[in-house]
Amino acid sequence: MGLRCNGGSGMTNFEELYEKYATDVLRVSYFYLGDRQRAEDVCQDVFVRLMTNAPELEEGREKAWLLKVALNRCRDLWRGAWVKRVVLGSPVFEMIPAPDEHQRRDDEEAMMVAIHKLPATFREAILLYYYQGYGISEIAEMLDLPEGTISSRLSRARKKLEQILTEGGLAS
Incomplete structure (x- = not known):
């Protein structure tokens, strides 16, 4: 090799x-x-x-x-x-037992459906930051973008997620 x-x-x-x-x-x-x-x-x-x-x-x-x-x-x-x-509503990751498993699964599925509705650039930032645990500088390096761009995408993605979840009756 x-x-x-x-x-x-x-x-x-x-x-x-x-x-x-x-x-x-x-x-x-x-x-x-x-x-x-x-x-x-x-x-x-x-x-x-x-x-x-x-x-x-x-x-x-x-x-x-x-x-x-x-x-x-x-x-x-x-x-x-x-x-x-x-089918975006299907479970997309393994579930860990919790006190209210059914509600938690519903919340996680709703969040993943909402994330999949985001534009690709926002979806990538959210998945890498929140689900994979990478820092802003690591994501910037992976995507060859300035850190400020990643921070901006995360901020805009959070706002868009809130809007999607609110419209779906899932956020207060």
């Missing part, structure tokens, strides 16, 4: 990159698309591209490159015809 990293002693091995980052790529893809099979396909596509293109990756930027490729692939799929067949 001829992967190259600048800086010499960093990860240079496809298997190491896969073991370290495949779960992150799959998780981001799943939250973005809401379909496990499509997310697995995206994950596979990302690592096939990594293996076949053997890009020159700077040490410490491997994850950012992989997630950027995954997001680009998700955008392509999201624009495709299969999205029209996805």
Whole structure:
């Protein structure tokens, strides 16, 4: 596997990159698309591209490159015809038992439906920040955007989510 990293002693091995980052790529893809099979396909596509293109990756930027490729692939799929067949109201992530499980599931499903109604740029920011736990600077690096742009997208996305949820009778 001829992967190259600048800086010499960093990860240079496809298997190491896969073991370290495949779960992150799959998780981001799943939250973005809401379909496990499509997310697995995206994950596979990302690592096939990594293996076949053997890009020159700077040490410490491997994850950012992989997630950027995954997001680009998700955008392509999201624009495709299969999205029209996805049931957005279906659960899109595993549920953790809680005291009021039914209400919590309903709230989480409503939130994911609302998130999927956002423009792609807002949806990406929300998913990466709130569901994946990345900081503004990390997201800015992944998407090659200024931090101010990410902050603005998050702010505008929160306002739009509130509007969507209020119109749906789900927010006060």
